[in-house]
Amino acid sequence: MASFDVMPEVQLYQPVELGDALNLADELGEDGWLLGGGQDTYGWLKDRAKSPRAMIDLNGIEALHGIRETDDGIEIGAATILRDIIRDKRINRDYSLLAQAANRVASPQIRNVGTLGGNLIQDTRCWYYRRGLDCYRAGGNICYAGGPEAMNREHAVFGASRCVAVSPSDTATALVALEATMVAASISGTRTISADDFFVGPDTHIEQMTSLEPGEILAAVRIPAKWAGQRFYFEKVADRDVWDFALVSIAAAMSMDDDTVADCRLVCGGVACTPHRLTNVERAARGQSLGEESAEALAPLASEGAKPLNYNHFKLPLMENLVRRAMRG
Numbered sequence: 295m296a297s298f299d300v301m302p303e304v305q306l307y308q309p310v311e312l313g314d315a316l317n318l319a320d321e322l323g324e325d326g327w328l329l330g331g332g333q334d335t336y337g338w339l340k341d342r343a344k345s346p347r348a349m350i351d352l353n354g355i356e357a358l359h360g361i362r363e364t365d366d367g368i369e370i371g372a373a374t375i376l377r378d379i380i381r382d383k384r385i386n387r388d389y390s391l392l393a394q395a396a397n398r399v400a401s402p403q404i405r406n407v408g409t410l411g412g413n414l415i416q417d418t419r420c421w422y423y424r425r426g427l428d429c430y431r432a433g434g435n436i437c438y439a440g441g442p443e444a445m446n447r448e449h450a451v452f453g454a455s456r457c458v459a460v461s462p463s464d465t466a467t468a469l470v471a472l473e474a475t476m477v478a479a480s481i482s483g484t485r486t487i488s489a490d491d492f493f494v495g496p497d498t499h500i501e502q503m504t505s506l507e508p509g510e511i512l513a514a515v516r517i518p519a520k521w522a523g524q525r526f527y528f529e530k531v532a533d534r535d536v537w538d539f540a541l542v543s544i545a546a547a548m549s550m551d552d553d554t555v556a557d558c559r560l561v562c563g564g565v566a567c568t569p570h571r572l573t574n575v576e577r578a579a580r581g582q583s584l585g586e587e588s589a590e591a592l593a594p595l596a597s598e599g600a601k602p603l604n605y606n607h608f609k610l611p612l613m614e615n616l617v618r619r620a621m622r623g
Contacts, residue, residue: 372411584623
């Protein structure tokens with residue numbers, strides 16, 4: 295019988311060139327595990343819930359690190375540490391929404407080693423799934439969290455399709471609000487994916503949370519200049535200020551025309567299997583002035599169409615209150 299006191303045996307590759315990592319990812323396929331900061335990885339291995347044959351450590355690849363200016367905004371390497379994003383002057387000046395979101399990830403210790411890419415592509419935190427039960431997401435034919443007596447306080451109120459697990463990433467909501475583009479690399483070259491399409495729900499692929507294909511590595515994230523220096527709001531509600539994942543969060547990006555909203559993107563975390571765009575709130579907010587009147591008018595739209603489970607009805611008024619706070623300016 296295997297001992298759970300030690301990590302399982304697994305091969306470790308530590309390439310220093312992106313091309314070598316891509317070759318390994320292609321060769322190993324589903325038997326390979328891409329390693330960033332490792333904060334999600336080691337829990338899976340320790341609990342024996344995942345059993346890759348080899349890990350590909352991406353941290354030594356210089357091309358995956360750093361924050362660079364582009365002709366239309368900035369590009370952030372996927373292996374860039376969250377701490378560096380939080381401290382970067384350009385991000386704080388132009389895209390502070392991302393810095394705020396990154397600063398709410400887990401704890402200072404985790405932010406010191408966790409990477410942007412790792413935070414974006416981490417798997418869901420549903421405890422039924424992570425305990426190794428044969429749920430839909432694990433290839434089975436049942437959702438343990440969806441039943442009437444299930445522990446589903448943290449689960450989805452939108453977009454469920456058999457699976458009711460939620461996206462756990464704090465930075466994902468900010469990047470969707472900022473209209474970011476993900477750069478995926480493989481031995482065939484690179485392709486770009488909008489943040490809206492990068493995260494996938496169970497109706498698209500129930501065993502994946504992103505649209506990355508086998509053999510692909512998330513290489514970078516690009517944020518367009520369109521939202522540079524605009525009005526931002528981020529808030530995360532969790533059971534504890536550190537360590538915990540969001541019960542509900544909101545990331546808002548708004549461009550203003552004098553005192554009215556010209557354009558906006560509002561995204562909630564913790565309520566769906568992907569970062570959840572509040573498109574009905576966005577439409578209604580355009581042309582509105584920030585303040586108490588618009589906040590009260592728009593807030594009820596946030597929960598339209600929600601289908602709460604037995605123990606997460608509280609997420610609906612919480613979403614509405616976060617919209618109120620974002621729209622009060």
